[in-house]
Amino acid sequence: MSLFKRAAVSEFASNASVVFSTLIIIWLSIVLVRLLGEAANGTIGADVVLGLTGLTTIAALPTVLAAAVFIGVLTTVSRSYRESEMVVWFTSGLSLLSWIRPALRIAVPAAIVVGLLTIFASPWSHRQIQEYRARFELRSAISQVTTGEFLELEHGARVILVEANENDPEKLGQVFVRIKDDPWHSVVVSDHAKTEVAPNGDRFLVLEEGMRYDLTPGGLVTRLWDFDEFAVRLDSKDAEQTLRQSREHALLNHKGRPTGLLLTDGKSHSDGQLMWRLAIPIATINLALLAIPMGAVNPRAGRSFDMLVAGLIALLYFNLINLSHSWINNQTLPFGVGVWLVHLVFLSLTVFLFWHRVRVRAPKNPSD
Known part of the structure; x- marks a missing residue:
């Protein structure tokens, strides 16, 4: 691996891990406050707060990991522009397109992990959360x-x-x-x-x-x-009957249904949940690629505006995925269209931004 690729991949991973840790700490703080409030009201037992916190965090990991990869790539590229390091890479014969392969070396493994989480771990965590609450109801x-x-x-x-x-x-x-x-x-x-x-x-x-x-x-x-x-x-x-009923109810809840059951169900709500589980891993790769042209900033300009725009675009991406999920549930959008539509729109945006950044502009006429 060349010096450039090693440096880029290393900084991508470092920044993404820092962002991931920060987001997890923020998430844990929010969840703990909410669950402690429920425990104080008697809705759940105080002894299950930590267990529910862990299970809720597992369910949120796919989105957090996708956001961490996006911000990690974005901050690396924008730092290289601000500190004029990008000039060194450009004079060495590299272009902005050269950042795609290092970004994919981080994004593809992360997308595989996200896929395993959305397909297996998240449904399992939702089922366990319901069982925790059912066990609390069984207490005296x-x-x-x-x-x-x-x-x-x-x-x-x-x-x-x-x-x-x-x-x-x-x-x-x-x-x-x-x-x-x-x-x-x-x-x-x-x-x-x-x-x-x-x-x-x-x-x-x-x-x-x-x-x-x-x-x-x-x-x-x-x-x-x-x-x-x-x-x-x-x-x-x-107790056994109640827990059995709770497990059956968890299987009826589409968030907790195993992916194999969603594939054979054929119902619109199952298609919507299946679309969401496939969308987050694809979004992880799309966002990592989108972060490269979004991070190409003017080193003389402030970075706050560009970071704000990038954050809003990522938020829009996730919101459109949830919107497509709702449309598929309501049979407003066919599954075959909804599963790809949002990703194709943002992939087109990525291609356009790459073209805008790397195209050679004609020199200005001195007389103008």
């Missing part, structure tokens, strides 16, 4: 209760309020339960309670040494009970 409902806050079960048919037990951390403190079981409305109170799991997997809140008041709204009949133990069923979920 009382584990989702914040002391001093009301927990509603069965759409408000049962309402539970618990207090902390300062003497015995293994048990709950004072408990208030309201039960609607037509025609009766019941109120159950106890000074302490505990949770138990039946052999069949049903979960119960067992109140000890309390009182139960039964009444009929608008009626005159009231019943008063005292008890040694009173069990309130929290849930009766079959």
